[in-house]
Amino acid sequence: MKKKLKVKSLKFKVLLIAFCFVLFTFNPPEPPFTKGGLGGIKAEAKVYIDIASPALKKLPIAIYDFGGLSGKEISDIIKDDLEFTGIFTYVDRAAYIESPSQSFNPKNWTPLGVEIVVKGTVKEGKELTLTASLFDVFEGKEILKKEYTAGKELIRPLSHTVANDIYEALTGKAGVFRSRIALIGEDRGVTDIYIMDWDGKRISRLGLKENIILSPRWSRDGTKLIYSAEMNRQWGIYLLNFLNTAVKKVFSSKGTNIVGDLLPDGNEFVFSSSKDGNLDLYMMSLKNDTIKKLTSSQSIEVSPTISPDSGHIAFVSDRGGSPQIYVMHRDGSDVRRITFTGSYNTSPSWSPKGDRIVFSGRRETNQIFVINPDGTGLTQLTIQGNNEDPSFSPDGRFITFSSDRDGVKGIYIMRINGESQKRITPKKMRAFCPRWSPN
Amino acid sequence: MKKILVLVLVLTFGSLLISCAQRKVVQPQQPTVTQQETKAKAPEGKTEQKVPEEKITEQQIAKIETKEVETLKYTEEKSIFEDIHFDFDKYDIRPDAKPIVQSVADWLIKNKSSEVLIEGHCDERGTNEYNLALGDRRAKATKDYLVALGVASSRIDIISYGEEKPLCTEKTEECWQKNRRAHFVLVKSKSK
Numbered sequence: 035m036k037k038k039l040k041v042k043s044l045k046f047k048v049l050l051i052a053f054c055f056v057l058f059t060f061n062p063p064e065p066p067f068t069k070g071g072l073g074g075i076k077a078e079a080k081v082y083i084d085i086a087s088p089a090l091k092k093l094p095i096a097i098y099d100f101g102g103l104s105g106k107e108i109s110d111i112i113k114d115d116l117e118f119t120g121i122f123t124y125v126d127r128a129a130y131i132e133s134p135s136q137s138f139n140p141k142n143w144t145p146l147g148v149e150i151v152v153k154g155t156v157k158e159g160k161e162l163t164l165t166a167s168l169f170d171v172f173e174g175k176e177i178l179k180k181e182y183t184a185g186k187e188l189i190r191p192l193s194h195t196v197a198n199d200i201y202e203a204l205t206g207k208a209g210v211f212r213s214r215i216a217l218i219g220e221d222r223g224v225t226d227i228y229i230m231d232w233d234g235k236r237i238s239r240l241g242l243k244e245n246i247i248l249s250p251r252w253s254r255d256g257t258k259l260i261y262s263a264e265m266n267r268q269w270g271i272y273l274l275n276f277l278n279t280a281v282k283k284v285f286s287s288k289g290t291n292i293v294g295d296l297l298p299d300g301n302e303f304v305f306s307s308s309k310d311g312n313l314d315l316y317m318m319s320l321k322n323d324t325i326k327k328l329t330s331s332q333s334i335e336v337s338p339t340i341s342p343d344s345g346h347i348a349f350v351s352d353r354g355g356s357p358q359i360y361v362m363h364r365d366g367s368d369v370r371r372i373t374f375t376g377s378y379n380t381s382p383s384w385s386p387k388g389d390r391i392v393f394s395g396r397r398e399t400n401q402i403f404v405i406n407p408d409g410t411g412l413t414q415l416t417i418q419g420n421n422e423d424p425s426f427s428p429d430g431r432f433i434t435f436s437s438d439r440d441g442v443k444g445i446y447i448m449r450i451n452g453e454s455q456k457r458i459t460p461k462k463m464r465a466f467c468p469r470w471s472p473n
Numbered sequence: 474m475k476k477i478l479v480l481v482l483v484l485t486f487g488s489l490l491i492s493c494a495q496r497k498v499v500q501p502q503q504p505t506v507t508q509q510e511t512k513a514k515a516p517e518g519k520t521e522q523k524v525p526e527e528k529i530t531e532q533q534i535a536k537i538e539t540k541e542v543e544t545l546k547y548t549e550e551k552s553i554f555e556d557i558h559f560d561f562d563k564y565d566i567r568p569d570a571k572p573i574v575q576s577v578a579d580w581l582i583k584n585k586s587s588e589v590l591i592e593g594h595c596d597e598r599g600t601n602e603y604n605l606a607l608g609d610r611r612a613k614a615t616k617d618y619l620v621a622l623g624v625a626s627s628r629i630d631i632i633s634y635g636e637e638k639p640l641c642t643e644k645t646e647e648c649w650q651k652n653r654r655a656h657f658v659l660v661k662s663k664s665k
Contacts, residue, residue, distance in 0.1 A: 188527070191527060214528075214529065225637070229529060229534065238531060238534045239534075240534055240537050241534075241535075241537060242537070242539050243539035243541065243542070244539065244541070245543070246634070246637045246638075248601050248602065248605065248635075248637075249601070249602055256528055256529075257528070257529075262605075264632075264634075265541055265543060266541075266543055266544060266545055266546070267545060267590070267630075267632050268632070269605075269632075269633070272539075274537065276528070276529045276533050276534075276537075277533075279533050279534075279536040279537045279538070280537075280538070281537065281538065281539045281540070281541075283541060288630070289609065289631065290605055290606065290608075290609040290632075290633045292602055292605055292606070306606065308609050308613070311613070312613075313606050313609055313610070334603075334606045334607070334609075334610060336602055336603060336605075336606040337600075337602045337603065350602075350603060350606075356562070357562070357603055377562075378562065378599065380599065380600045380602070380603040381600045381602065381603070394600055396598075396599070400598070400599070400600070420598070422600045422601075423600060423601070466601060467601060473528070
């Protein structure tokens, strides 16, 4: 009898543990730390830095040179990625007491005020094999250890992947360091779409044939771009599919046709067209080519952009006498104006959560602003030069935009509070219309 | 009592337990970790990871091809008309532009076989997309005025170039004014 009871109580324990696991795994809306261990029993779920907190204290982090030929390059990329987020303080390598070959000892770090230590090694054969470890000084233990392999030409994406893993281990949120930015670049009067890493590196020109190209917009899965281009004296809308490397003209007519945005399901897109004489907004299905008219007015209606939940469209209209941002339901009903300050507000783009809209507003020069979709909370983020075409990073923590503050128009990135504005395209390259990839 | 409690728990959480158990088996034993599953791993065991393939590779970029080629259905002749100009962010025909549009109309009425393409242009201020829209309105306002003066609408084509084809690239009001224009191009259909 006693024995039987013991067994049952063990069962009971298992059940309780399982129940806790169920609670932990399924209940929190965003599990801050998904455990990969055995059934997630050790549910510490430590978030080292709460990036949503307004009173954020930066996390002091030490990042070793990973050694070997590429070690410094790799650790510098990781360091640059993490530093730009604004939530880490990098403690310089010169201060480290522990040599890279010594094993991690928290006593070597507390005097330096370091809370997190990143160590790693690189083996260079035919491929790069990288081992990275993350240590928590306070708890005195290793919290992440991973081995990565990649071809040597992929050293940057490899390093960004490590940075993503470190970022996620410490914040519970996915990093954006592997995301890319599409943009329009101009080379001797010829425009083309370029794709680059989020830090401006590895920039590639697509080599499209259309004459003037504008407004590249990503599909939500990051495998397609829809854009507007002029060819044969006509503005058409083109869909570029990276998977089969094909470009398809999906709409053209007399007059002006400008995207717009792909809907999250990728089957429809919104655009502005003057095919009926006046610039109005339309939604077109890529499946059966049907077109639905969303607005009918004598004014300019342009730059429609769909909210992440597909429910609303933000756009620009001059129906009130000057270009302003409006929001309506996706079927064209319930149109509301949301900008009332300034006489020239254009280029709206939604945050990934749909809680903010970023746009360019004219205050003698063009500046970047964010506003809530209900028209409250207007905040100016830039002051220098003319700043246009803003869009959010996939995690909503950064914004890319174009600016002429340093002379030639180029692509910049900044944090969503306007901090750390920096140019990421080459000084002499004329570049505009940047769009952050969704992943 | 305990027995009953255990039984109740078994019944209540049975199904949840099954899903848990499935998770337990699948997650930690996954040999290759994809980018999406790159959550924090228990540090005890070193996790192998291959850096995932690039979503958009250089090879793909090199292969991209546009099938469409430029095949204009008409030839363009050098413009014999002056440009007309617009105020900043406006698309109404200014008084100083009206005599010019009138001369274009007179010429088109006399030369019945000719057709005209009106290009709408903007200065560099403002965003590319909105300027494309504004250029469309400038070209359309000019076309409407020509039609009002008696030119058949079928003889007039319009296109907007927004701020993409400036005549002048300095950042001065004089230069911007030159760029805020409608430009008349006489065209000849290739088929004729």
